[in-house]
Amino acid sequence: MSLLHSLTQRDRVFDFMAPQASPVDVRHGPILYMEDVTVSFDGFKAINNLNLTINDGELRCIIGPNGAGKTTMMDIITGKTRPNSGSVWFGSRHNLLHMNEPDIASLGIGRKFQKPTVFEALSVFENLELAMAADKRIFPTLTARMTGEIKDRIDEVLETIGLTALRHQPAGILSHGQKQWLEIGMLLMQRPRLLLVDEPVAGMTEQEMERTAELLTGLAGKQSVVVVEHDMGFVRSIARQVTVLHQGSVLAEGTMDQVSNDPKVIEVYLGADDEEAA
Amino acid sequence: MSLTTESSTNFWLTRPFSERSTQIFLGVLIAALALVTLLHVAVPADNPLHIGAYTVNLFGKYLSYALLAVAVDLVWGYLGILSLGHGAFFAIGGYAMGMYLMRQIGDRGTYGNPVLPDFMVFLNWDSLPWFWHGFDMAWFAFAMVLLAPGLLALVFGFLAFRSRVTGVYLSIITQALTFALMLAFFRNEMGFGGNNGLTDFREIVGFDLRSDATRLGLFLATGVALALGFILCRAIVTSKLGRVSVATRDAEARTRFLGYRVERFQLFVFVVSAMLAGLAGALYVPQVGIINPSEFSPIFSIEIVLWVALGGRATLYGAVIGAILVNYAKTIFTGVMPDAWLFALGAMFVLVTVFLPKGVAGLFRYFKRRKRDDTATSDPNADPNSTPKEASA
Ligand SMILES: Nc1ncnc2c1ncn2[C@@H]1O[C@H](COP(=O)(O)OP(=O)(O)OP(=O)(O)O)[C@@H](O)[C@H]1O
Numbered sequence A: 001m002s003l004l005h006s007l008t009q010r011d012r013v014f015d016f017m018a019p020q021a022s023p024v025d026v027r028h029g030p031i032l033y034m035e036d037v038t039v040s041f042d043g044f045k046a047i048n049n050l051n052l053t054i055n056d057g058e059l060r061c062i063i064g065p066n067g068a069g070k071t072t073m074m075d076i077i078t079g080k081t082r083p084n085s086g087s088v089w090f091g092s093r094h095n096l097l098h099m100n101e102p103d104i105a106s107l108g109i110g111r112k113f114q115k116p117t118v119f120e121a122l123s124v125f126e127n128l129e130l131a132m133a134a135d136k137r138i139f140p141t142l143t144a145r146m147t148g149e150i151k152d153r154i155d156e157v158l159e160t161i162g163l164t165a166l167r168h169q170p171a172g173i174l175s176h177g178q179k180q181w182l183e184i185g186m187l188l189m190q191r192p193r194l195l196l197v198d199e200p201v202a203g204m205t206e207q208e209m210e211r212t213a214e215l216l217t218g219l220a221g222k223q224s225v226v227v228v229e230h231d232m233g234f235v236r237s238i239a240r241q242v243t244v245l246h247q248g249s250v251l252a253e254g255t256m257d258q259v260s261n262d263p264k265v266i267e268v269y270l271g272a273d274d275e276e277a278a
Numbered sequence B: 001m002s003l004t005t006e007s008s009t010n011f012w013l014t015r016p017f018s019e020r021s022t023q024i025f026l027g028v029l030i031a032a033l034a035l036v037t038l039l040h041v042a043v044p045a046d047n048p049l050h051i052g053a054y055t056v057n058l059f060g061k062y063l064s065y066a067l068l069a070v071a072v073d074l075v076w077g078y079l080g081i082l083s084l085g086h087g088a089f090f091a092i093g094g095y096a097m098g099m100y101l102m103r104q105i106g107d108r109g110t111y112g113n114p115v116l117p118d119f120m121v122f123l124n125w126d127s128l129p130w131f132w133h134g135f136d137m138a139w140f141a142f143a144m145v146l147l148a149p150g151l152l153a154l155v156f157g158f159l160a161f162r163s164r165v166t167g168v169y170l171s172i173i174t175q176a177l178t179f180a181l182m183l184a185f186f187r188n189e190m191g192f193g194g195n196n197g198l199t200d201f202r203e204i205v206g207f208d209l210r211s212d213a214t215r216l217g218l219f220l221a222t223g224v225a226l227a228l229g230f231i232l233c234r235a236i237v238t239s240k241l242g243r244v245s246v247a248t249r250d251a252e253a254r255t256r257f258l259g260y261r262v263e264r265f266q267l268f269v270f271v272v273s274a275m276l277a278g279l280a281g282a283l284y285v286p287q288v289g290i291i292n293p294s295e296f297s298p299i300f301s302i303e304i305v306l307w308v309a310l311g312g313r314a315t316l317y318g319a320v321i322g323a324i325l326v327n328y329a330k331t332i333f334t335g336v337m338p339d340a341w342l343f344a345l346g347a348m349f350v351l352v353t354v355f356l357p358k359g360v361a362g363l364f365r366y367f368k369r370r371k372r373d374d375t376a377t378s379d380p381n382a383d384p385n386s387t388p389k390e391a392s393a
């Protein structure tokens, strides 16, 4: 009876109708599913029979030596690179290989690039404004109005990424770390279901790294987050589940302790890392 | 820029009116139009302050160039598309107007044919080509002034942006476009008067083109068109669409990842710009009394870009200043040493890029910023392209 009542309430906004809710269907399993994906560039297999599954709300770290194919994997998920074979599904309904970049973005997959790219001539506020989930066709964009609701949303994200004081500054003057946060903020404006974050702490100070770790762990649960990172200390500080990529396929998967004790991993990656450190 | 973004004025077309720079621009433009009118009409001809019909006509020509420059700045300054073919849209708008003016001649031409323009009679044509129909009606011709360049830009832009042609390659194909059109319009068989073009106009919507009053009217109409075009462009660049354009200019792939269909935005702005260029051409033609294929020449399109660069890119008012200054200089120079003009233009360009990399408008903004730094108040129209040295972190 109460269900009937709630259904007939006129002012109720159903979850599936709310504009920010992406239509991804995760009732039957993972939010991202990659199976037997292969990509070759002029015969060189950058991704080789890759299988990867990300669960809804998970925070997953992907590690692997240079050239392991981490960035290429993100290119495939976001539609920038088309694989030669294999399948990539977002939830159980959307075949990402049949979609283009803007469609994939509006479906709820956000990406932070390895090199931070913010719009330098625009202010921090405007960067977030453009990133916001909204009707992105031409005329709605031309006539878009700045409402209190939008402002609140931007303020909220500014708060989360700690750039409130710099809101009116052109993004070009931000420090490297601040640009990385702005990028993460831009992702959050899209209310993505899945965040792909490529090397978020490269070039950051210890302090900035700590803040970033807080930021990312705070996001997991609400969103699924995939982080590619080289910095082992950072990965250890945020990771629950780690995937090791090597030569375009998964070498090992598990908790940080499991993978760091895996002899194969030690050989190709951590070992090399230790040697460097030694 | 950000304060405009967050401002309460929210209807996109009226947003420019709350900008200081637009208010100043419109104020100066209206004052200039009023002053010229006054000095032309109210001051007797023997007074040194009197402005003659010839000068009014010349100013009208500058204003149409200014509108053309605004159109180019819209795509170059804000969208990052360096069009070296905007002369083509200008010329097509001019031809549409020229065709209307030709048909207005009626049977008063040398051959006295009531329907066919003189050049067609001369070529022994016995009927009007299909695309000349309708141009006897002002409303149709004036619509074509916007629609013909708009359509060309739509088709050209659709093909170019869809295949993601940008940067130097796009600039080169815009040059090729205008060059190809020039060659085509030179041919008599095209039906646009060949290398003589269209000329010997008599009247426009019933007004004698040779009368001083009509010239003043055309000058004022061009001023109004410039004001409206400027407001439209400002409305576009201060809208969210304008910020998407700037984002596209600076990081196209990133903009695409945010979910904007970049090629459609490029196409939209490009078509609007082409239509404004067409309007500028249509206002230019009755004032100079002729349109011929030389307006399609690649050099002319490059000159337009130089006006914008000299005035200062991505401000819109800089384009107006650049167009007027350069063309004023050109008038003077070609009077004294016609052969040296291109060298002078080149020298001017080099000097400005070295000493004023942001053009004349950059000077204004430099002084404005100095003043602001002195008073230490924040400025709503802060230079979007500048990189302030002090990061207030
Ligand atoms: N467009 C391309 N054309 C040719 N080869 C490419 C292309 N993109 C990537 N590669 C190659 O594919 C391999 C995987 O590259 P990728 O950028 O995915 O590595 P990565 O794991 O992100 O490395 P890093 O840790 O250095 O960022 C590399 O050897 C790279 O040279």
Ligand SMILES: [Mg+2]
Binding pocket: A070, A071, A072, A114
């Ligand atoms: Mg990489």
